[in-house]
Amino acid sequence: MDAIQFVQQEMLTKGNFPDFKAGDNVVVNYKITEGDKTRIQAFRGDVIQISGHGLGKTFTVRKMSNGVGVERIFPMSSPNIDSIELTKRGKVRRARLFYLRALVGKKARIKELKTN
């Protein structure tokens, strides 16, 4: 096998995360190191894109914070992600939800996916 492919496969850490898609509402518990202390910070928002594959796979979470849109990109295989909780499944028709950036208030909501 290609040496670089081998390294990427070997270094890939499969976190025990729920299977989520764009449009889902998630809470990312991210480890933050300040000096010699480590704490966990939660970031809750909608997943607006999942991009890349292998070691470079990332997902973008968007939330509204005090009326300002905040987006954060997390590497899927980052050892700093403590856990991911899936809170809501969203009903969306595309894989990248950049149209949300132009919307505010009630229009920026994602309908919840009803599954029985």
Added chain:
Amino acid sequence: MTSVFDAAGNSVGVTVIELGPNVVTQVKSVDTDGYDSLQFGFGEKREKSTTKPAMGHFAKAGTTPKLKLKEFRGFDAASKGLGESVNITDVFSEGETVNAVGTTKGKGFQGVVKRHGFGGVGQSTHGQHNRLRAPGSVGASSYPSKVMKGMRMAGRDGGGQVTTKNLKIVKIFAEQNLLLVKGSIPGHKGAIVIIEKTSKL
């Protein structure tokens, strides 16, 4: 190159180097050659494209024809016999620093900005017309009435030997003979490089 995460969760850009198997093809000693060293062979080569004298050399070591031969001093010559191979972990360990010696990518005929790191004019207006990346003056006038030797000018760039020093070893895959160092090394993908220990001051 690729990137991996370190223990602290930082993404580190690394170069993956295939280091071996390196087979001993000749043992030189003070008695026979006047100095101690080991000659290693790396990479496979077709028998058809190997000359008969070279085939004899490889047959003596009991190996298949090798692509590249390189002599290294500093090994305990008695420790390795002909045909034996050296593992990465015999020489290097994780966290150490190494140097990489290789031939850089050829860049062709380049101007002074790329080739020597000149700053260029730094302005695109105030009468600069087409002199943005020009070298400027190459010397004084009636004295010395010549351009000094070694004046840095445009010309063929790249394709020379370069040593990248103090590369940190991020990880070693001993079984696959793979070495991961932080940062880039000279040469194109698949180029042959020499990895040596960083000399201590």
